[in-house]
Structure formats: structure tokens, C-alpha cells
Amino acid sequence: MTVSQGTIQGTTPPPFNGYEQQPRLVTPGMAAEFNSEAIHQLDNLLIGEKRAKAAIIAGMVMGENVLYIGVPGGGKTTLAGDSYRLIAGLSQDDIGEIPPNADLTPQRLVGDEVKSSVTTTRGDVSEREDRVTEVDSILSSTTKVIYGNEINRTNPYVVNTLLEALENGMINTPSGSINMDDLLYSVLTMNPGEAHQSTFRVPHALASRIPIGAGVGKQDSVEEEAMLDEIHNGFVPTPEQVQPVTTRDQLMQMRRDYKGVPIPDHLKGRAKNMERATVDTLMQLNSPKIEESLGRVAKQHIQLSQALAFLGGEQVVNEEQLVEATRYMVTGRLGALSTSAYQQIPGVVEAIVQ
Numbered sequence: 001m002t003v004s005q006g007t008i009q010g011t012t013p014p015p016f017n018g019y020e021q022q023p024r025l026v027t028p029g030m031a032a033e034f035n036s037e038a039i040h041q042l043d044n045l046l047i048g049e050k051r052a053k054a055a056i057i058a059g060m061v062m063g064e065n066v067l068y069i070g071v072p073g074g075g076k077t078t079l080a081g082d083s084y085r086l087i088a089g090l091s092q093d094d095i096g097e098i099p100p101n102a103d104l105t106p107q108r109l110v111g112d113e114v115k116s117s118v119t120t121t122r123g124d125v126s127e128r129e130d131r132v133t134e135v136d137s138i139l140s141s142t143t144k145v146i147y148g149n150e151i152n153r154t155n156p157y158v159v160n161t162l163l164e165a166l167e168n169g170m171i172n173t174p175s176g177s178i179n180m181d182d183l184l185y186s187v188l189t190m191n192p193g194e195a196h197q198s199t200f201r202v203p204h205a206l207a208s209r210i211p212i213g214a215g216v217g218k219q220d221s222v223e224e225e226a227m228l229d230e231i232h233n234g235f236v237p238t239p240e241q242v243q244p245v246t247t248r249d250q251l252m253q254m255r256r257d258y259k260g261v262p263i264p265d266h267l268k269g270r271a272k273n274m275e276r277a278t279v280d281t282l283m284q285l286n287s288p289k290i291e292e293s294l295g296r297v298a299k300q301h302i303q304l305s306q307a308l309a310f311l312g313g314e315q316v317v318n319e320e321q322l323v324e325a326t327r328y329m330v331t332g333r334l335g336a337l338s339t340s341a342y343q344q345i346p347g348v349v350e351a352i353v354q
Helices: 028-042 050-062 076-086 106-110 156-168 221-232 248-260 265-284 294-311 319-335 339-343 345-353
Strands: 065-069 095-098 112-122 125-135 145-148 170-173 176-179 185-190 212-215
Touching (some): 028 050, 028 076, 028 294, 050 076, 050 185, 076 095, 076 145, 076 185, 106 156, 145 156, 212 319, 265 319, 265 345, 294 319, 319 339, 319 345, 339 345
Parallel strands (some): 065 185, 065 212, 145 185
Antiparallel strands (some): 170 176
């Protein structure tokens, strides 16, 4: 499914859950074709890192928030900052890029009016002039992608202001609330190894709004060998090589249709157990202890499992996708909070899905 294919013709799947679904514009097979081509194009950005690439593609389709965690040089900034190139018509001007700046203010993020007064004196006469200066905003109603680089370096007041945009696609300004109707997805990065480099603790409220987290830079042995082979053969990944594989309209079609992939009855109990275990396990951690809403966890888990199945070309969700969705969710939450938490991810996931 590429941008050159034009209008997508749909099919009507069999009914499930007691109701007849609307005709699909994008079938799982077509979604799998899109997924494969998107990963192929992202290979022009970074060699390997299949799980991280799958994460950003799922985030695009779902319209969700993605977090990349990893040490410098692993490629997280490259994947996050140039992922928009997969979508036709997007440019750097469409990206609301939040710099890793401790001095950044909420006013700079959402815009504001700064009022000031200037008094001038000529002879015995003083005149006062009131001035209003518009502060240009990083985010606006036309922002299509939010990109927060090294979010743990960003002023906490800015992060708190960002929460509403990540949750509801809305920015609250001094002049009122603005809907970000064109927002497609958000991607953040952070380095969990930083401890004393002007960093701030990422709040739990932000971590809970990230259903998709992936580590970048920890390649397995097979990926490492492939990466070395590519480098020694002279391949140099560059953003300019990435070609668009979808449009905004096609993403909206996939965003509707992935939710039609059902969890079969025999796996519903398994899914519910994973969701309860996620909430209980995060709460029982010694550091950091994370209080989570079961409703939020369940919604994120179901939708992410559906998206992974859809992009994998499956007609129904299977257990592997339930487990993978859990891994992404735990990575997003623990990876955002601290180095020690990031290291706990494999054990936490194992405890949840056993």
C-alpha cells in the first residue's frame, strides 16, 4: 500500500462480537504490505532495530505517542526526527520540535502575548507606551507531528503543558484551548543513562500516556552482523533516501480499520490477566512504584495488540501480539522513568506474561 495506489478498495469482513462491521477500506493484507514497505524505507535511516521501526509505524497508524530510549549514537534521534518522511506531503515545517532545553518556557511551547511598557522622556514630558509582543509557538493547530528530543532535559513546566496535547491533541493557551486537528502522532526520545546533565525526572503522568516504548541501540547478534556487513559494503543511511509510503488520508483509513481486528474469545481472558498483572506488577515495584489506571492500561493494550495484528496481516489478534503489546507498554512506562527502571523491563515483562 503506497501513495501511488490512490483510492483503496475495501472488503467486508465477517461479523464478530455481535455486530456487522462497516466495510474495510484497508484489509490486514494491505496493511502488512504498507508495514513491510515502511520498514524497508526506514532502513535508509538506520540499519537493524526492527522492533523500534515497528513501534513508530504502529504509532502512526494508531495516532499514538512513541518513546525511544537509548544511549547516544544508537539512532533514536534519527528514527524519531525523520520518521515523518514516510508520509507524503509532510515537511520539517509540519513538525513541532521541542528542544531539550531546561530554559524552555510553556509560553514558548503554546504561544502567548508578552505585555510591556516603555517610558520615554523628552524634556519635562514623559510618555508611556504599552506594547504587546507575540511569542511564536512551537505547537499550533496545524502541527502534524510532535517531536520531543531528550524529553528528560526539557523543563518540567513545559512537560506538564505538553500532557494535554499528548492525551487529547489539544493545547491550552492563555487565549483559550486550541484543537490540533492535523496531529498524526507524537514521538519522544530520552537517554536513561544520563544522571547529572541538566536532566529532570519524567513524571508518571507522561509515562502513562506512552503506550509504545522501544529501546534503540541494543541490537541482537544477527542484527549486529548485518549492520557491520552493510557498513563495510559502503552503505550510508541518509534521511534523503527515505521515500513516502502513505498519505494522511490512508493513515486515517488504517486508523479506523485496525480497530476491527478482534481478540478471539479464547484469548480474552489471557488479555485481561495481562492487563491486571501489568497494573499490579508496576505498583509492586520498589523503585519506581507506578500507580496505573486499569482502564487506561486495558485500552492501550487492546488497541496496540489490534494494531500489531493488523500490520502483521492477521485477521485476529494472537497471543504473540498480546505479549509484544505488553512489552511495548512496559518499555514506555519504565523506560521513561530512570536508568534502573529501564534495566528492569525484561524481568517485569516476563513476570506479567508468564
